[in-house]
Amino acid sequence: MHDRLTQSMRASHLLALLFVLAALGLAAMGAATGDTFYLRLGTEALIFAGLALSVDLLLGYSGALSLGQALYFGIGAYVSALTLMKLPSFWLAMAAAFLATLIASIIGGLIANRVRGVYFALITFGLAQVMAKVVYNTRELGASDGMIGIPVIEIGFGPFSVSAGSPVGFFLIVLAVIMGLYALTAYLLDTPFGRVLTALKANEKRVPFLGYSVWRARMAAYVLAGVIAGLSGALYPMLRGFVSPELMFFATSGNAVISVVLGGVGTLIGAIYGSVLLVILKSIIGSWTEHHLIVIGLLFMLCVMFLPRGLVGVVRPAIETWLSRRRPAPVAAADPADLPAIIAETARTSR
């Protein structure tokens, strides 16, 4: 039952559990000291972690580098902002953002999935830039100034309600949403659909011979990633009370890619760790020196040179070994980065 992918995902889940425990500990500490800034910074980091998660789904599983994932993040943010200004309901805003990004990512996917590799990266980049320019020049959407005046909402769960203005309350809600998205993605990747995605990354030409539609799998991954980015984006205006076209700019997409590489491509939880680390680093280094971009750039380069599998990529094999020793698995633990090699090998032997 436990193949290599399941094995490594179980290690990711353990890291996810640690992440949630650490986040809960931090939230408790923040609440005890009456902190607001660090809790809200953490909330923002989690929101951008959702975006990074969607990038990792594409890059780490279907093997498609999206340089314009901020497009769906931005659409989610704008739709949520517009909804909240009409009717301050959390659920309605999330539903609206879901629908809007679903439609947008189907359209975007139809365009971007006509091509592969570097062309896919360029098309996604272009789509996001075009949309950002459209928003930048549309007066009804606030144009270059963005939109302010998004109310601080009450988020209702049956008889309970939490204010988005409460640092701890909103932190926990965002944590629940993002970890929910993580769990959903991890579940889907564990289904046959997820295996087809992994196969796509390893040997796309072979997939149709096994009876699967490449286009359909790529499309499904793209739409799923778009919706995840959109739902994360929908949380942004609830936290900050405004949206601006900069949310769709390349800087946002680029940061998400950096987070994924920092945390570990193809690990899912690595995207979340990477994003939190990047936001914290940017905040600390940015206050320390105005040359923070150089420092972040150097750290990124060092990470690519010495930790090419990212932070989680480094620790995960150890956890896998530990897990397999606790419960012996039929197959020895292997890193998913070796998967292409394994599949290629199977392909060779079956020839």
Add this chain to the structure above:
Amino acid sequence: MKTAAITMFAAGLLAATALSGSAFAQSGPIKIGVVTPLSGTYTPIGQQVRWGLELAAKEINAAGGIAGRQVNLLFEDEEANPSVAVQKAEKLFQVEKVDFLTGTVNSGSTLAVAQLAERNAKLAATTVSFADSITTDKCSPNMFRVNARAEQQSVALAAWLAKEKPKAKVYYLGPDYEMGRSTVAAFKSSAEKGGAQSGGEVFAPLDSKDYTQYFGQIRATRPQVLYTSVAGNDTVRLLTQLQDFGLLSGLTVVGASGTVTSQNITAIGAAAEGFATGVGYSPQIDSPANKTFVAAFRAANKTDPDLYGADSYGLLFAYKAAVEKAGSTETDKVREALRGLSWQTPQGTKTIRAGDHQAMQPMYVVRVTKGKFDIIDNVSSENAIGPDACTRF
């Protein structure tokens, strides 16, 4: 477990920083947060803001501070991105507990920071953003603006134009994006109030290489005045191409304050001659206060101040006057003191209008003569300010 260790480290770090940011309210130095672009495209503007504020803080501290308390400036880089600006401003408000905040450059950042200041019950001011919305339909009780807004610039220029070329036929050429269209619309309405006629308008894409395709239309309407709000290298191409086609003779070219600047004036060369615009500041202002300021600024930074440096310099003196008048740094008291406050700046007397928190100031019309801007006219603050359109307070 390396990642867990890192998380624990980050957690410890967060807790330590959170605890160290305790408040020193009403004693010790007055902290002023500056959220301004220190990296990226807007760095030159952020640099002027920084120099202006640092010079003012140095002078205020040397003279005994604000109500006996020293001024301490805390800088953060906003990268000209509202999302970053809000995050940094929140850090300054909540962790550093600053008493006052300034520095935002692009209007989106200023508007977002205004809302944040409101939610944190603190005051903020901009010395750079000129979008009218900041002190009109999106005005905030916690935001002040001490620089001239777009309408003041166009009103000053239109007033000069009405005097210089009464009932002139004006042709408008703007860059084809939201800001370009709104600057043309704003100047057009000011000019038409002064009796100007419209000869037509055209919008060229940003970064156009060839403007000659529009010259036929311009020739056909025979305008006396051409208004343009293109900027940077677009201005270089537009003006030199106009000159090559011999269209500049008998035509007065006027424009937005960012159309011809010290950065592109040499590249435009002789084609810039006669270009006029409305500004809130010029280092040539002939007053003792400005001469002292320019000399001190040049000594400190080896360059001339521009309007951003001058407006930022002036802001600290407004804050000083307000805190001393209020006898406290509390938000409500300082807000009351700032409303209607008149104070001296290198640009002359400025007054903050209580109704919309917009500074009223004398405006200047400058024209390029022999490759340099000369002040040719000024418009009194009352005539340049325009109606109070803020309804929130």
